[in-house]
Amino acid sequence: MTTTSPESPIKLAVIPGDGIGPEVTDEALKVLDAVAPHAFAVTRYTLGAEHYLATGEVLPDSVLDEVRGQDAILLGAIGGKPNDPNIPPGLLERSLLLRLRFELDHHVNLRPSKLYPGVGSPLANPGEIDFVVVREGTEGPYTGNGGAIRVGTPHEMATEVSVNTAYGIERVVRDAFARAQKRRKKLTLVHKTNVLVHAGSMWWRIVNEVATEFPEVTVDYLHIDAATIFMTTDPGRFDVIVTDNLFGDIITDLAAAVTGGIGLAASGNLNPSRSTPSMFEPVHGSAPDIAGQQKADPTAAILSAAMLLDFFDMSEAAERIEKAVEADIAERDADRPRPTAAIGDAIAARV
Numbered sequence: 050m051t052t053t054s055p056e057s058p059i060k061l062a063v064i065p066g067d068g069i070g071p072e073v074t075d076e077a078l079k080v081l082d083a084v085a086p087h088a089f090a091v092t093r094y095t096l097g098a099e100h101y102l103a104t105g106e107v108l109p110d111s112v113l114d115e116v117r118g119q120d121a122i123l124l125g126a127i128g129g130k131p132n133d134p135n136i137p138p139g140l141l142e143r144s145l146l147l148r149l150r151f152e153l154d155h156h157v158n159l160r161p162s163k164l165y166p167g168v169g170s171p172l173a174n175p176g177e178i179d180f181v182v183v184r185e186g187t188e189g190p191y192t193g194n195g196g197a198i199r200v201g202t203p204h205e206m207a208t209e210v211s212v213n214t215a216y217g218i219e220r221v222v223r224d225a226f227a228r229a230q231k232r233r234k235k236l237t238l239v240h241k242t243n244v245l246v247h248a249g250s251m252w253w254r255i256v257n258e259v260a261t262e263f264p265e266v267t268v269d270y271l272h273i274d275a276a277t278i279f280m281t282t283d284p285g286r287f288d289v290i291v292t293d294n295l296f297g298d299i300i301t302d303l304a305a306a307v308t309g310g311i312g313l314a315a316s317g318n319l320n321p322s323r324s325t326p327s328m329f330e331p332v333h334g335s336a337p338d339i340a341g342q343q344k345a346d347p348t349a350a351i352l353s354a355a356m357l358l359d360f361f362d363m364s365e366a367a368e369r370i371e372k373a374v375e376a377d378i379a380e381r382d383a384d385r386p387r388p389t390a391a392i393g394d395a396i397a398a399r400v
């Protein structure tokens with residue numbers, strides 16, 4: 050489906066994907082349409098588990114090329130039912146979701162975490178929580194570098210090699226410092242330098258090198274295991290966290306949990322140079338356990354749409370969404386959950 054508007058609209062590829070992906074994406078589009086009508090020319094792409102099962106296609110090169118020609122991507126979630134015997138493990142995650150991130154050079158995976166007023170946190174004394182995780186998005190153990198030998202024998206061996214390049218680290222570290230400079234001027238590197246010494250030394254060295262260009266930013270370091278402690282005992286200590294692809298994936302689910310749940314956590318897979326379309330998506334996955342039941346919270350997808358607006362310098366519209374979300378959240382009653390579409394309607398009405 051393509052919707053055009055007379056004033057050079059932003060070309061938006063929408064990939065609803067699997068499970069709750071289409072449900073939450075519909076609500077994000079509803080809110081975008083309310084806050085910025087005619088700002089987007091939407092093209093929907095049917096990709097994901099169902100499409101693979103029906104056609105055997107994951108992400109044809111021709112579709113990738115088309116998507117590359119768009120200005121931005123809004124994605125729901127990718128991933129089929131757990132252990133579906135008809136889908137090879139990781140096929141959709143690797144050959145669709147990660148392929149988009151890698152081919153489109155989404156090296157800054159930006160994941161903000163904020164505890165909105167009135168949101169229940171599982172922490173007894175959460176205090177004020179407002180930090181962003183800058184997760185490296187194109188390297189680490191997610192590159193598919195590895196393999197298995199002697200499969201099925203008692204001597205089977207598997208490796209997943211973490212790829213870390215000075216180029217890849219430096220550009221994401223520089224981005225994180227720039228964000229810290231504009232925020233509360235504190236950057237925390239999260240890694241595991243005590244064990245992953247080769248990659249860890251490079252991350253630590255590059256952080257310290259780039260730090261000389263940002264003398265106002267205080268640098269902190271935490272091992273990933275200790276970072277999970279502080280994220281639950283003292284999350285207010287964080288301003289900007291920079292970390293690798295795997296640690297960033299894990300710690301942002303934890304960050305979502307401490308700030309009221311995965312249904313509120315938004316993200317942007319950014320190529321700050323804008324030479325390719327950046328991709329905005331909730332942190333969560335396809336949630337097969339609640340799919341098709343209108344139980345999903347679309348707030349994460351809606352806030353991801355706000356990040357998209359912000360990326361295109363439509364900050365006033367982005368703020369209107371954030372304010373509408375904040376107001377909606379403040380009135381939520383955990384004992385009376387609303388259907389996905391009703392939450393989208395309420396937020397769209399407020400913007």
Ligand SMILES: NC(=O)C1=CN([C@@H]2O[C@H](COP(=O)(O)OP(=O)(O)OC[C@H]3O[C@@H](n4cnc5c(N)ncnc54)[C@H](O)[C@@H]3O)[C@@H](O)[C@H]2O)C=CC1
Pocket residue numbers: 069073125126127128129130131142146311312313330331332333334335336337338339344345346347349
């Ligand atoms: N970016 C993406 O497309 C991602 C895809 N996945 C894929 O999604 C599938 C399911 O993965 P899981 O590990 O179960 O993670 P998940 O994030 O889909 O679900 C974890 C738990 O959170 C709940 N949940 C998630 N989103 C929610 C929402 N908006 N509202 C309310 N509850 C919500 C689910 O019901 C489930 O209990 C897998 O195939 C996985 O590979 C996982 C994470 C990210």
Ligand SMILES: CC(C)CC(=O)C(=O)O
Pocket residue numbers: 142143146147298332
């Ligand atoms: C499914 C993975 C490839 C992605 C993921 O969990 C994430 O980006 O948070």
Ligand SMILES: [Mg+2]
Pocket residue numbers: 298299302332
């Ligand atoms: Mg994840």
